[in-house]
């Protein structure tokens with residue numbers, strides 16, 4: 001591992017932050033924290049923290065000694081000075097005299113001694129940083145160090161590699177106990193350059209930012225060098241399929257198996273998003289004959305448990321010739337869930353029975369022949385789970401190549417998984433109503449499609465935006481974090497198939513289709529060109545059918561129901577003069593909604609439609625509105641509000657109607673009118 005310190009950049013950081021009144025020590029603390037945070041071999045998703053001790057003027061002008069320590073919610077790779085809240089050092093040091101301290105009290109004391117009360121909560125490892133007297137303290141969960149110490153004789157190995165340069169601290173849950181124990185180890189030999197925390201990670205110290213950082217790099221490099229020596233071949237290959245299934249066939253089956261039925265609301269599920277990963281190292285790992293042994297011993301460092309759970313689910317080899325693969329996957333997941341429930345019951349009884357079980361679905365799946373999958377309630381959570389699983393694959397591979405991977409035991413894992421301070425990192429907010437659901441929206445570059453995509457994403461859905469205009473849809477998708485843009489011609493079955501394959505590969509499946517793409521053609525029906533009428537049928541009817549048919553196929557593989565939503569139009573029930581080429585296929589699509597509702601209700605798949613009218617969009621451009629209103633001698637506002645309520649209807653209003661239908665679990669074959677009121681277009 002190479003040092004990433006660049007003297008010029010360090011000086012630039014001091015200069016830049018200095019202009020904002022940030023002292024040089026804090027500027028350099030930010031600089032090296034970013035260096036550590038940007039290297040996934042050192043720090044992944046909150047797995048690490050740093051601090052610096054300095055003097056600062058408090059809010060009433062008194063000079064005081066403080067510890068600036070990483071605050072929760074900040075990513076080390078992108079941290080800025082407000083991400084290192086200042087806590088009064090004297091108050092923290094006073095706590096060392098205590099024998100024990102409950103977590104909630106520790107958090108309150110830390111908060112009560114913040115220089116700025118609006119700061120984020122200081123790290124759960126704040127006291128350890130405070131008790132070590134060095135000015136700069138760096139902490140990581142470096143992969144190579146974990147491979148060295150996650151061993152039955154981890155401490156002896158650390159001593160063999162580091163001699164007396166590093167102190168070793170036996171495993172203890174982070175918090176007051178670990179801080180006190182680490183400080184005791186340090187006091188026994190204050191010459192150490194850092195501490196190895198058994199089965200957890202590494203601390204290094206220094207008088208300046210560079211010294212603490214370079215020591216981290218050096219200590220990790222020594223672990224890497226050690227791991228390269230005396231390696232033996234690992235993982236004898238096991239039941240690898242001769243003909244591996246495609247990810248697009250695997251994902252919906254796995255996703256459906258991992259969805260947990262909501263017992264309180266019939267038809268509702270706790271669903272997850274999937275993130276696939278594969279590489280030579282991952283395949284070597286998942287294809288191993290003994291994968292169910294080495295892969296399920298536990299987490300490489302305790303705080304992974306809140307993201308990955310303590311074990312992955314190991315699936316049967318994904319063999320395309322296996323006719324019962326779906327049944328086997330469901331059995332494997334059911335067995336994982338039963339195992340998790342038994343683990344929780346056993347452990348909860350041990351700690352007094354007052355914990356509430358988290359959802360028991362797996363967060364990592366290993367698929368021999370294919371790779372690994374991270375699962376999460378959001379796309380971001382799924383990616384985090386996959387990143388941590390990839391790190392675990394590398395660390396366990398190194399640990400097994402040089403010894404035997406041996407993580408913390410079940411009691412310690414439970415204490416960490418159900419530690420309120422760990423759960424607090426995930427945030428206690430109630431998930432939004434579409435959390436975990438995957439929505440495919442066609443015509444997403446247009447006004448109604450884009451408004452629907454924005455609204456569904458804001459309600460927690462992972463959204464895929466489809467449109468024939470690749471550039472326009474890419475622009476729309478960039479406005480929505482985590483959204484996927486897919487160029488798709490909905491009138492071409494092959495293009496539709498490819499689009500769904502992209503969505504399933506990126507997210508794992510589909511729960512909601514908003515079949516919205518359409519275009520209006522005009523002509524008096526007795527005179528209209530046949531080719532034009534057929535063209536309109538291709539887009540305004542057959543494309544809805546193709547999109548729905550493929551969505552239903554995937555939904556049935558998942559086995560958790562689903563929702564088809566169609567943009568129909570008032571033309572379907574209330575034809576306008578010379579609008580036959582548009583109204584006829586839309587009328588057929590209205591019937592299509594009912595047919596899907598009828599044929600797939602038993603699968604829990606709902607089909608609903610929105611009849612919208614007179615909305616500014618690609619069909620009704622601003623220019624057209626201007627022209628029509630002038631022709632009628634009314635204002636644009638009066639033209640657009642020419643309905644019973646006298647209100648202009650917007651794309652956002654249509655999106656709200658789609659959302660209501662998506663959430664109405666007991667409603668199917670419904671047509672919702674969004675037109676401000678037009679009695680001739682009212683359904684009866």
Ligand SMILES: [Zn+2]
Nearest residue numbers: 047048200201
């Ligand atoms: Zn840690």
